[in-house]
Amino acid sequence: MAEYKEIIKLLKMRRNELERRINIVEQDIRKPHPQDSEEQALERESDDVLDVLDEAARAELNQIYNALERIKRNEYEICVVCKEKIPIKRLKALPYTDRCVVCA
Template identity: 45%
Template sequence: MVDQAHREKQLTERLTVLEGRLHRIETHLEQPADKDWEENATASEMDEVLDELGHAGNAEVQAIHAALERLKSGTYGTCTRCAGQISEKRLDALPHASLCMACAREVAEKR
């Protein structure tokens, strides 16, 4: 049985952490470029990494919002693909999971 209050707390705490991290990434990426060419090259590489982290963070934020909606609608813990139950173990590891392990594996294999 899913403890909804516990899951909601987990999800909202993670959301707060991610939003703070994304804000810091955005602030860094908005900084003006350094005039030193070598510094710019290093900063450019770092910006690429931060940009990728930002994309991953935004995807996780969307997944968390979707999980919070599933909590509200009473469908949290149900696989959005096969309508089977998502294991507690999986939800412990990935509270915003929308797929059971079998469906997640199938989707990953198709990529």
């Protein structure tokens, strides 16, 4: 697993960053809304933006969890579709991928 060391480091760094960001977004969403209706509308809008960001961050986070799990199970280099080996070069370029070039 030594050849994955750099990839694991990158994945974990990204995971920590995303988890931190999601926590901040959730705290912001839970903030009570101001009573004034105009301000309320503005708050709603910014919450919508946060929701989208949150969703993208969560999707990426899931891919990271998946990749780390695959590394742990020693399946990281195996394409989920054709079961062929995914070249390490591809994994380094696309650390979340679970498919070889042919199946992607």
